[in-house]
Amino acid sequence: xxxxxxxxxxxxxxxxxxxxxxxxxxxxxxxxxxxxxxxxxxxxxxxxxxxxxxxxxxxxxxxxxxxx
Amino acid sequence: xxxxxxxxxxxxxxxxxxxxxxxxxxxxxxxxxxxxxxxxxxxxxxxxxxxxxxxxxxxxxxxxxxxxxxxxxxxxxxxxxxxxxxxxxxxxxxxxxxxxxxxxxxxxxxxxxxxxxxxxxxxxxxxxxxxxx
Numbered sequence: 547x548x549x550x551x552x553x554x555x556x557x558x559x560x561x562x563x564x565x566x567x568x569x570x571x572x573x574x575x576x577x578x579x580x581x582x583x584x585x586x587x588x589x590x591x592x593x594x595x596x597x598x599x600x601x602x603x604x605x606x607x608x609x610x611x612x613x614x
Numbered sequence: 615x616x617x618x619x620x621x622x623x624x625x626x627x628x629x630x631x632x633x634x635x636x637x638x639x640x641x642x643x644x645x646x647x648x649x650x651x652x653x654x655x656x657x658x659x660x661x662x663x664x665x666x667x668x669x670x671x672x673x674x675x676x677x678x679x680x681x682x683x684x685x686x687x688x689x690x691x692x693x694x695x696x697x698x699x700x701x702x703x704x705x706x707x708x709x710x711x712x713x714x715x716x717x718x719x720x721x722x723x724x725x726x727x728x729x730x731x732x733x734x735x736x737x738x739x740x741x742x743x744x745x746x747x
Contacts, residue, residue: 576683576705579668579680579683580680580681580683580709581668581677582677582678583678584675584676585675600667601664601667604667605682605684606684607660608661608664609684609686609687609689611653611660612632612648612657613632613633
């Protein structure tokens with residue numbers, strides 16, 4: 547009985563950890579910076595690059611200013 | 615259509631847009647959907663900073679459209695002919711549609727300004743004294 551409860555607890559813990567990992571991953575994927583230039587070119591800054599982190603921080607500042 | 619009316623139409627058409635501001639290259643806010651003037655100015659300044667930072671990434675071309683997508687929502691900035699519009703949206707908006715609506719709003723304001731009659735130049739009549747001189 548105790549062994550079954552332990553196994554069940556372990557399974558629930560694993561499922562919760564997996565769900566949290568997947569949710570965090572999808573939230574991360576949603577973060578991006580797309581720049582369109584007047585010569586018709588477009589740049590999508592790679593996730594985690596210093597440029598994208600800087601522009602994401604400025605974007606968050608703008609969101610905060612709008613929602614304050 | 616003036617700037618305030620164009621913004622009112624924009625937020626009515628696009629349910630994804632939460633707030634928006636129209637401003638000039640100098641940062642002067644022409645109209646916004648925000649409650650306070652200070653909030654509109656702070657948002658326009660932040661959007662302007664975003665555009666400047668994006669401009670620093672390439673020297674050969676200037677950015678005229680930006681989307682910064684975060685988990686909390688997106689920020690859009692569009693520049694056309696010295697006029698700028700910036701908007702915030704809910705997370706994961708329909709990007710193409712938001713850009714289209716923002717550009718249409720800018721165009722409506724530009725058309726309105728173009729249709730306004732320009733003030734006539736006043737010509738000064740020569741005074742008798744000037745004629746005599």
